[in-house]
Amino acid sequence: MDAPRKEYASIKTAAFVGAAGTGKSQRAQFVADYLGAEYIIDDGLVIRRTEIVCGKSAKTERNQIRAIRRALFEYENHLVSVRDFFKQAAPCYVMVIATSEDMARRITDKLGFPPPERIVRIEDVATSEEIARAKKERSSKGQHVIPVSHVLVRKNFAGKMVGRLRVLWRSKAPHDGEKTIVRPPFSFYGEVHIEPAAIEQMVSYIASKVPQVASGPASRVYSSDNDSLSIYIDLKITPGSKNIMQVAETVRQRTAKIVGYFSGLSVYNVNVNVIGVEF
Secondary structure, three states, rough: OOOOOHHOOOEEEEEOOOOOOOOOHHHHHHHHHHOOOEEEEEEEEEEEEEEEEEEEHHHOOHHHHHHHHHEEEEEHHHHHHHHHHHHHHHOOOEEEEOOOOHHHHHHHHHHHOOOOOOOEEHHHHHOHHHHHHHHHHHHHOOOEEEEHHHHHHHHHHOOEEEEEEEEOOOOOOOOOEEEEEEEEOOOOOOOOOOOOOHHHHHHHHHHHHHOOOOOOEEEEEEEEEOOOOOEEEEEEEEOOOOOOHHHHHHHHHEEEEEEHHHHOEEEEEEEEEEEEEEE
Protein backbone atom coordinates (compact mmCIF):
# COMPACT_ATOMS: atom_id res chain seq x y z
CA MET A 1 0.00 0.00 0.00
CA ASP A 2 1.16 3.55 -0.73
CA ALA A 3 1.69 6.02 2.09
CA PRO A 4 -1.25 8.42 2.68
CA ARG A 5 -0.97 11.78 0.96
CA LYS A 6 0.01 14.67 3.21
CA GLU A 7 -3.05 16.73 2.26
CA TYR A 8 -5.31 13.96 3.60
CA ALA A 9 -3.43 13.26 6.83
CA SER A 10 -6.22 14.93 8.83
CA ILE A 11 -8.87 12.59 7.40
CA LYS A 12 -9.96 9.69 9.61
CA THR A 13 -11.40 6.62 7.91
CA ALA A 14 -13.45 3.61 8.94
CA ALA A 15 -14.86 0.71 6.95
CA PHE A 16 -18.29 -0.92 6.98
CA VAL A 17 -17.72 -4.39 5.54
CA GLY A 18 -19.98 -7.20 4.37
CA ALA A 19 -20.61 -9.47 1.41
CA ALA A 20 -22.67 -8.18 -1.52
CA GLY A 21 -26.39 -8.11 -0.86
CA THR A 22 -26.24 -8.35 2.94
CA GLY A 23 -27.89 -4.98 3.65
CA LYS A 24 -24.91 -2.67 4.19
CA SER A 25 -26.32 0.34 2.37
CA GLN A 26 -29.61 0.03 4.23
CA ARG A 27 -27.75 0.41 7.55
CA ALA A 28 -25.02 2.74 6.33
CA GLN A 29 -26.30 5.99 7.85
CA PHE A 30 -26.98 4.31 11.18
CA VAL A 31 -23.40 2.99 11.34
CA ALA A 32 -21.94 6.31 10.17
CA ASP A 33 -23.86 8.14 12.92
CA TYR A 34 -22.65 5.62 15.49
CA LEU A 35 -19.03 6.15 14.41
CA GLY A 36 -19.40 9.90 14.04
CA ALA A 37 -18.47 9.78 10.34
CA GLU A 38 -19.61 12.78 8.31
CA TYR A 39 -19.18 11.19 4.87
CA ILE A 40 -19.96 7.79 3.37
CA ILE A 41 -18.21 6.39 0.31
CA ASP A 42 -20.47 3.81 -1.32
CA ASP A 43 -19.87 2.33 -4.79
CA GLY A 44 -18.08 5.43 -6.06
CA LEU A 45 -20.43 7.99 -4.49
CA VAL A 46 -19.57 10.41 -1.71
CA ILE A 47 -22.66 10.87 0.46
CA ARG A 48 -23.42 13.20 3.34
CA ARG A 49 -26.74 12.77 5.16
CA THR A 50 -28.39 11.09 2.13
CA GLU A 51 -27.13 13.83 -0.20
CA ILE A 52 -24.74 13.04 -3.04
CA VAL A 53 -21.95 15.58 -2.70
CA CYS A 54 -19.45 14.10 -5.15
CA GLY A 55 -18.60 11.07 -7.27
CA LYS A 56 -20.48 8.75 -9.57
CA SER A 57 -22.30 5.54 -8.68
CA ALA A 58 -20.97 2.20 -9.88
CA LYS A 59 -24.64 1.21 -10.23
CA THR A 60 -24.93 3.52 -13.24
CA GLU A 61 -22.39 1.50 -15.21
CA ARG A 62 -23.49 -0.73 -18.08
CA ASN A 63 -21.60 -3.85 -17.01
CA GLN A 64 -19.98 -5.40 -13.96
CA ILE A 65 -16.36 -4.78 -14.88
CA ARG A 66 -16.92 -1.06 -15.31
CA ALA A 67 -18.88 -1.03 -12.04
CA ILE A 68 -16.01 -2.64 -10.13
CA ARG A 69 -13.51 -0.20 -11.60
CA ARG A 70 -15.83 2.70 -10.76
CA ALA A 71 -16.21 1.53 -7.16
CA LEU A 72 -12.42 1.28 -6.84
CA PHE A 73 -11.89 4.79 -8.31
CA GLU A 74 -9.88 3.54 -11.28
CA TYR A 75 -11.22 6.19 -13.67
CA GLU A 76 -8.97 9.24 -13.51
CA ASN A 77 -11.61 11.98 -13.79
CA HIS A 78 -13.68 10.31 -11.08
CA LEU A 79 -10.64 9.91 -8.82
CA VAL A 80 -9.47 13.49 -9.26
CA SER A 81 -12.92 14.98 -8.58
CA VAL A 82 -13.27 13.04 -5.31
CA ARG A 83 -9.74 13.89 -4.21
CA ASP A 84 -10.35 17.57 -4.93
CA PHE A 85 -13.57 17.46 -2.91
CA PHE A 86 -11.85 16.02 0.15
CA LYS A 87 -9.01 18.54 -0.07
CA GLN A 88 -11.67 21.12 0.76
CA ALA A 89 -13.59 18.90 3.23
CA ALA A 90 -10.57 17.89 5.38
CA PRO A 91 -10.37 17.45 8.30
CA CYS A 92 -13.25 15.00 8.36
CA TYR A 93 -14.26 11.43 9.14
CA VAL A 94 -15.09 9.12 6.21
CA MET A 95 -16.73 5.69 6.32
CA VAL A 96 -16.05 3.42 3.33
CA ILE A 97 -18.61 0.71 2.47
CA ALA A 98 -16.92 -2.34 0.98
CA THR A 99 -17.36 -6.07 0.45
CA SER A 100 -14.09 -6.86 2.25
CA GLU A 101 -11.38 -5.26 4.36
CA ASP A 102 -9.02 -5.55 1.41
CA MET A 103 -11.43 -3.64 -0.84
CA ALA A 104 -11.82 -0.90 1.79
CA ARG A 105 -8.04 -0.53 2.02
CA ARG A 106 -7.71 -0.48 -1.76
CA ILE A 107 -10.20 2.40 -1.90
CA THR A 108 -8.53 4.45 0.85
CA ASP A 109 -5.12 3.74 -0.70
CA LYS A 110 -6.31 4.81 -4.15
CA LEU A 111 -7.71 8.06 -2.75
CA GLY A 112 -4.54 8.69 -0.75
CA PHE A 113 -6.35 8.49 2.61
CA PRO A 114 -5.01 6.85 5.78
CA PRO A 115 -6.14 3.21 6.10
CA PRO A 116 -9.34 2.45 8.06
CA GLU A 117 -8.69 2.74 11.79
CA ARG A 118 -11.89 0.90 12.61
CA ILE A 119 -13.75 -1.96 10.90
CA VAL A 120 -17.46 -2.57 11.43
CA ARG A 121 -18.89 -5.75 9.93
CA ILE A 122 -22.46 -6.30 8.81
CA GLU A 123 -22.67 -9.14 11.36
CA ASP A 124 -22.09 -6.54 14.10
CA VAL A 125 -25.29 -4.66 13.27
CA ALA A 126 -27.59 -7.21 11.61
CA THR A 127 -28.83 -10.64 12.67
CA SER A 128 -28.18 -13.73 10.58
CA GLU A 129 -31.90 -13.80 9.71
CA GLU A 130 -31.79 -10.19 8.46
CA ILE A 131 -28.69 -10.88 6.39
CA ALA A 132 -30.27 -14.01 4.87
CA ARG A 133 -33.43 -12.05 4.03
CA ALA A 134 -31.39 -9.27 2.38
CA LYS A 135 -29.48 -11.81 0.28
CA LYS A 136 -32.72 -13.43 -0.82
CA GLU A 137 -34.15 -10.05 -1.87
CA ARG A 138 -31.02 -9.28 -3.85
CA SER A 139 -30.86 -12.63 -5.63
CA SER A 140 -34.58 -12.86 -6.41
CA LYS A 141 -35.31 -9.24 -7.34
CA GLY A 142 -31.90 -7.79 -8.21
CA GLN A 143 -32.70 -4.73 -6.09
CA HIS A 144 -30.11 -2.53 -4.40
CA VAL A 145 -30.42 0.08 -1.67
CA ILE A 146 -28.60 3.41 -2.02
CA PRO A 147 -28.43 5.58 1.15
CA VAL A 148 -29.60 8.61 -0.84
CA SER A 149 -32.87 10.51 -1.21
CA HIS A 150 -35.09 9.35 -4.09
CA VAL A 151 -35.06 12.93 -5.44
CA LEU A 152 -31.29 12.81 -5.87
CA VAL A 153 -31.37 9.29 -7.29
CA ARG A 154 -33.71 10.46 -10.04
CA LYS A 155 -31.06 12.99 -11.05
CA ASN A 156 -27.99 10.76 -10.73
CA PHE A 157 -28.98 7.14 -11.38
CA ALA A 158 -29.59 5.68 -14.83
CA GLY A 159 -31.22 2.42 -13.75
CA LYS A 160 -34.79 1.80 -12.66
CA MET A 161 -36.01 3.25 -9.35
CA VAL A 162 -38.15 0.62 -7.63
CA GLY A 163 -39.11 2.21 -4.32
CA ARG A 164 -37.89 4.01 -1.25
CA LEU A 165 -37.40 3.47 2.46
CA ARG A 166 -37.38 5.86 5.38
CA VAL A 167 -35.94 5.25 8.81
CA LEU A 168 -38.18 5.57 11.86
CA TRP A 169 -36.55 8.61 13.40
CA ARG A 170 -37.48 12.11 12.29
CA SER A 171 -35.20 14.94 11.25
CA LYS A 172 -35.60 18.56 10.24
CA ALA A 173 -33.87 17.87 6.93
CA PRO A 174 -36.52 17.00 4.30
CA HIS A 175 -34.79 13.86 3.00
CA ASP A 176 -32.66 12.88 5.99
CA GLY A 177 -32.78 9.15 6.65
CA GLU A 178 -34.21 8.28 3.24
CA LYS A 179 -32.92 5.33 1.23
CA THR A 180 -33.81 4.48 -2.34
CA ILE A 181 -34.31 1.01 -3.81
CA VAL A 182 -32.96 0.67 -7.35
CA ARG A 183 -32.50 -2.07 -9.92
CA PRO A 184 -29.21 -1.74 -11.85
CA PRO A 185 -29.02 -2.95 -15.45
CA PHE A 186 -26.91 -5.97 -14.39
CA SER A 187 -26.16 -8.19 -11.41
CA PHE A 188 -23.41 -7.30 -8.92
CA TYR A 189 -23.07 -10.93 -7.88
CA GLY A 190 -19.90 -12.94 -8.40
CA GLU A 191 -16.58 -12.15 -9.99
CA VAL A 192 -15.90 -11.62 -13.67
CA HIS A 193 -12.77 -12.72 -15.51
CA ILE A 194 -12.42 -12.25 -19.26
CA GLU A 195 -9.92 -14.49 -21.00
CA PRO A 196 -7.78 -12.79 -23.68
CA ALA A 197 -9.03 -15.41 -26.15
CA ALA A 198 -12.59 -14.16 -25.64
CA ILE A 199 -11.55 -10.58 -26.46
CA GLU A 200 -9.66 -11.84 -29.52
CA GLN A 201 -12.76 -13.66 -30.77
CA MET A 202 -14.81 -10.51 -30.23
CA VAL A 203 -12.24 -8.42 -32.17
CA SER A 204 -12.14 -10.87 -35.08
CA TYR A 205 -15.94 -10.91 -35.26
CA ILE A 206 -16.17 -7.10 -35.20
CA ALA A 207 -13.57 -6.79 -37.99
CA SER A 208 -15.27 -9.45 -40.13
CA LYS A 209 -18.52 -7.43 -40.12
CA VAL A 210 -16.89 -4.37 -41.70
CA PRO A 211 -17.63 -4.17 -45.44
CA GLN A 212 -14.69 -5.16 -47.68
CA VAL A 213 -12.95 -7.14 -44.93
CA ALA A 214 -12.27 -10.67 -46.16
CA SER A 215 -13.22 -13.60 -43.95
CA GLY A 216 -10.91 -14.83 -41.21
CA PRO A 217 -9.25 -11.71 -39.75
CA ALA A 218 -6.80 -12.59 -36.97
CA SER A 219 -6.27 -10.63 -33.76
CA ARG A 220 -3.94 -10.48 -30.77
CA VAL A 221 -4.80 -8.77 -27.49
CA TYR A 222 -2.35 -7.68 -24.79
CA SER A 223 -3.29 -6.29 -21.38
CA SER A 224 -1.17 -3.84 -19.39
CA ASP A 225 -0.89 -3.63 -15.60
CA ASN A 226 -3.78 -1.15 -15.43
CA ASP A 227 -6.05 -3.43 -17.51
CA SER A 228 -5.91 -1.28 -20.64
CA LEU A 229 -5.85 -3.26 -23.88
CA SER A 230 -3.57 -3.08 -26.89
CA ILE A 231 -5.19 -4.78 -29.88
CA TYR A 232 -3.50 -5.92 -33.09
CA ILE A 233 -5.54 -7.02 -36.11
CA ASP A 234 -4.27 -8.68 -39.30
CA LEU A 235 -6.75 -8.70 -42.16
CA LYS A 236 -7.20 -8.87 -45.88
CA ILE A 237 -9.57 -6.63 -47.77
CA THR A 238 -11.61 -7.02 -50.94
CA PRO A 239 -11.90 -4.34 -53.64
CA GLY A 240 -14.79 -1.92 -53.20
CA SER A 241 -15.85 1.69 -52.85
CA LYS A 242 -13.40 2.40 -49.99
CA ASN A 243 -9.62 2.35 -50.19
CA ILE A 244 -7.33 0.42 -47.84
CA MET A 245 -6.87 3.27 -45.37
CA GLN A 246 -10.60 3.92 -45.11
CA VAL A 247 -11.38 0.26 -44.41
CA ALA A 248 -8.60 -0.01 -41.84
CA GLU A 249 -9.77 3.14 -40.05
CA THR A 250 -13.35 1.85 -39.91
CA VAL A 251 -12.12 -1.40 -38.36
CA ARG A 252 -9.99 0.51 -35.85
CA GLN A 253 -12.79 2.82 -34.72
CA ARG A 254 -15.45 0.11 -34.45
CA THR A 255 -13.13 -2.20 -32.53
CA ALA A 256 -12.12 0.43 -29.98
CA LYS A 257 -15.70 1.50 -29.38
CA ILE A 258 -17.39 -1.91 -29.22
CA VAL A 259 -14.72 -3.73 -27.19
CA GLY A 260 -14.64 -0.89 -24.65
CA TYR A 261 -18.43 -0.86 -24.43
CA PHE A 262 -19.02 -4.58 -23.93
CA SER A 263 -15.94 -5.51 -21.88
CA GLY A 264 -15.76 -2.44 -19.67
CA LEU A 265 -11.99 -2.36 -20.19
CA SER A 266 -10.00 0.61 -21.47
CA VAL A 267 -8.72 0.23 -25.02
CA TYR A 268 -5.31 1.91 -25.19
CA ASN A 269 -4.76 1.40 -28.92
CA VAL A 270 -5.93 -0.61 -31.92
CA ASN A 271 -3.39 -1.43 -34.61
CA VAL A 272 -4.72 -2.64 -37.97
CA ASN A 273 -2.33 -4.38 -40.36
CA VAL A 274 -3.61 -5.00 -43.90
CA ILE A 275 -1.69 -8.06 -45.06
CA GLY A 276 -3.20 -8.46 -48.52
CA VAL A 277 -6.02 -7.98 -50.98
CA GLU A 278 -8.40 -10.84 -51.76
CA PHE A 279 -10.26 -10.90 -55.07
